[in-house]
Amino acid sequence: MIRPRTEQIVTIERFILEHQPQEAKGDFTNLLYDVALAAKAIAHKTNRAGLLDVLGRAGGVNVQGEDQQKLDVYADTIIYRLCDHTGRLCCMASEEQEELVEIPPEYAKGNYVLVYDPLDGSSNIDVNVSIGTIFAIFRCVDWEKRGRLQDVLQPGRNMVAAGYVLYGASTMLVYTTGAGVHGFTLDPELGEFLLTNDNMRVPEPPRYYSVNHSYFGRWSPGVQQYVRWLGGRDGNDAPLMSQRYIGSLVADFHRNLLRGGVFVYPAETNKPQGKLRLLYEAAPLAFLIEEAGGYASDGYRSIRDIEPLDLHQRVPVFIGNRQLVEKAEEFLAQEARVQAEMSENEALTEEVLSEEAL
Numbered sequence: 616m617i618r619p620r621t622e623q624i625v626t627i628e629r630f631i632l633e634h635q636p637q638e639a640k641g642d643f644t645n646l647l648y649d650v651a652l653a654a655k656a657i658a659h660k661t662n663r664a665g666l667l668d669v670l671g672r673a674g675g676v677n678v679q680g681e682d683q684q685k686l687d688v689y690a691d692t693i694i695y696r697l698c699d700h701t702g703r704l705c706c707m708a709s710e711e712q713e714e715l716v717e718i719p720p721e722y723a724k725g726n727y728v729l730v731y732d733p734l735d736g737s738s739n740i741d742v743n744v745s746i747g748t749i750f751a752i753f754r755c756v757d758w759e760k761r762g763r764l765q766d767v768l769q770p771g772r773n774m775v776a777a778g779y780v781l782y783g784a785s786t787m788l789v790y791t792t793g794a795g796v797h798g799f800t801l802d803p804e805l806g807e808f809l810l811t812n813d814n815m816r817v818p819e820p821p822r823y824y825s826v827n828h829s830y831f832g833r834w835s836p837g838v839q840q841y842v843r844w845l846g847g848r849d850g851n852d853a854p855l856m857s858q859r860y861i862g863s864l865v866a867d868f869h870r871n872l873l874r875g876g877v878f879v880y881p882a883e884t885n886k887p888q889g890k891l892r893l894l895y896e897a898a899p900l901a902f903l904i905e906e907a908g909g910y911a912s913d914g915y916r917s918i919r920d921i922e923p924l925d926l927h928q929r930v931p932v933f934i935g936n937r938q939l940v941e942k943a944e945e946f947l948a949q950e951a952r953v954q955a956e957m958s959e960n961e962a963l964t965e966e967v968l969s970e971e972a973l
C-alpha cells in the first residue's frame with residue numbers, strides 16, 4: 616500500500632524539485648530553496664530570541680514609522696544577503712525598505728522578483744507570540760528592462776509563488792506555486808523542512824472570525840453590521856464561530872486556514888485603506904487562500920486584482936472562507952447603495968430648496 620505523502624519523509628527541497636514546472640530552468644526552484652534557507656536562519660534566531668538579547672528595539676524606525684525590533688533588522692538582512700548575489704532576481708521589495716531593493720551592479724540580474732515582509736507581527740516578539748515572514752515571487756515584466764519599480768508593482772494575479780513562514784511552537788513554511796497549498800514543518804535536529812500538510816484546503820464550516828473589536832467605533836456602518844453578523848447577533852444565518860484574534864497576521868491566517876474562518880482588517884475613519892500592506896502581506900495571502908479554496912477581498916473586489924500604485928500601499932482585508940468574504944462584499948454593496956440614495960436625496964432636497972428660494 617502506498618503510504619500518504621505526509622507519512623513519507625519528504626523534504627521541501629525534494630518536494631519543490633518534484634513539482635517544478637516542466638519549463639523551469641532551476642532558477643525558480645533554487646529561489647524557493649533560498650527562501651526556505653532564510654526561514655531556517657530566521658527561525659534559529661527567533662526561537663532563541665529570549666536568550667540572545669535580540670529582544671527590544673533596534674533603535675531604528677522602519678518606513679512604516681514603527682520601532683524596528685532587532686529581529687526585524689536581522690530577518691531583513693538575512694533575506695537580502697541570501698538573495699542579492701544569486702543572479703536569480705532582478706530586484707526585491709521589503710516592508711523594511713522604503714525604496715525598491717536593487718541588485719548590486721556587480722551581480723547579474725535574473726528573471727524573478729521577490730517581495731517580502733521579513734518579520735510581520737514583530738511587536739509580538741517580546742511577549743513570545745508567534746510571528747511570521749510573508750513572501751511572494753513575480754517574473755519581471757520586461758526582460759530587457761528588468762529591475763525597475765514596474766517589476767514589483769504587479770497585481771497579485773501575476774504571482775508565480777507565495778507563502779509564509781510561521782515561527783511558533785514549531786516553524787512552518789506554507790507555500791503555493793498555483794498547484795495547491797503545501798505545508799512543511801522544520802525538524803530542528805535535521806535542519807530540514809518536512810512535508811506535513813499536503814494540499815491544504817480551507818475547511819467548512821468555518822470555526823473562527825478574527826477582528827480587532829476595539830476599533831468597532833472606527834468602522835463604517837456596513838462593516839459594523841458585517842462584524843455583528845459574524846458574531847451571530849439577532850439569531851442570523853451566520854455559521855456558529857468563535858472570535859479569535861491574536862494580533863499577528865500570519866498566526867491568525869494560519870489558524871483560519873487550518874480550521875476555517877475569516878480574518879478582517881477593514882478600513883477605518885483614520886485609516887481609509889486599513890493597516891495591512893497590499894504587495895507583501897495581503898496579496899501573497901490572497902494567492903494562498905484562493906489556492907486553498909477560499910477568497911480575499913478589499914470589500915469590493917478580489918485583492919489579487921488590485922494593481923499596486925505604491926510599494927507600501929495599504930488595503931482593507933477580508934480573507935478566509937469564500938462565503939464569509941462574499942458576505943462582507945454584500946454588506947458593503949448594500950452600504951454603498953444606501954449612501955448613493957442618501958446623496959441623491961440630499962441633492963434633490965437642495966434643488967427644491969434653491970428653487971423655493973428663487
Ligand code: P6P
Pocket residue numbers: 735736737738827862863864865890
Ligand atoms: P492591530 C502586526 O503589527 C500587524 O501588522 C499584523 O501582524 C496584525 O494582524 C495587525 O498588525 C494587528 O493590528 O491594529 O489589531 O494591533
